[in-house]
Amino acid sequence: MKKITATLFCLCSLSFAAEYDPIRGQMLSLSCASCHGTDGKSTTITTYLAGMGKTTLYKTLLEYKNGTKTGTMMQKHVKGFTDEELEQVSYYFSKVKR
Numbered sequence: 001m002k003k004i005t006a007t008l009f010c011l012c013s014l015s016f017a018a019e020y021d022p023i024r025g026q027m028l029s030l031s032c033a034s035c036h037g038t039d040g041k042s043t044t045i046t047t048y049l050a051g052m053g054k055t056t057l058y059k060t061l062l063e064y065k066n067g068t069k070t071g072t073m074m075q076k077h078v079k080g081f082t083d084e085e086l087e088q089v090s091y092y093f094s095k096v097k098r
Contacts, residue, residue: 028089040096057094
């Protein structure tokens with residue numbers, strides 16, 4: 001029983017399943033630049049993504065993808081990404097300095 005509990009605890013404590021690939025994350029993030037600025041450093045009214053927490057951003061992107069959060073363009077945009085790709089984008093922006 002203790003082994004099962006320990007295993008479940010370890011599995012639940014993992015925030016992200018995919019291994020971070022900085023090149024892939026940066027490549028995927030390029031599609032965000034037209035609205036959110038280069039490296040997520042928006043100079044307009046859109047959200048500043050640089051330095052945002054990876055868990056927060058990933059959760060938000062999934063909410064757009066699942067339709068529980070609405071936005072002008074985000075719902076359509078994120079539907080073209082897999083969950084793993086959204087994970088990579090979240091990792092990337094979390095590592096960019098503000």
